[in-house]
Amino acid sequence: MISKEFSEKIKGKRIYLEKHKLNSASLMYSVIKQNRDYLAEFLPWVQYTNSISDSEFFIKTTHNLWQINSAFEYAIYLHDNKQYIGNIGAINVSFENESSEIGYWIDSRYSGNGYMTEAVKVLEKYLFKNGFIRLEIKCDPDNLKSKNIALKRKYQLDGCLRSNYIINDTRRDTLIFSKLNTD
Known part of the structure; x- marks a missing residue:
């Protein structure tokens, strides 16, 4: 059975995830x-x-979504100096379907060091441990860093939503990657 009780702090080796606090808005x-x-x-x-x-x-908004079990957003901090480096969240959560999307972003100064890959690993393990069956990562085909995180974590490419959103006045595609708890 899937658990609807989410931890407000999840620890990794080099990073930890913590539920957003209102007093961190200026830092964010x-x-x-x-x-x-x-x-x-x-x-x-x-x-x-x-x-x-x-x-x-x-x-x-994330606190409201947390209360209704719709999304669980976290700040990402480095263990060694408690530096805030980005966000990650279980979003579009469906307890009925035992599935969630993982969304994330990172401060460019910390990109390329494996921190986001570790954050995805930590959140994904937590979600699977708590009963989720399917996780998704969605990204633009040109977002090579995000695409590579999905591939490093052994997500499978399910397909491409062609021309499904507009950003910066340009119509874009979205890749959908998934991972099952049995993969």
């Missing part, structure tokens, strides 16, 4: 602001994050 906004061009290439929400208030709204 600062990282988004510093990485605006880097993140905006593939993440449509970046254009709507223009103030600390926007990050506060995001955190409040």
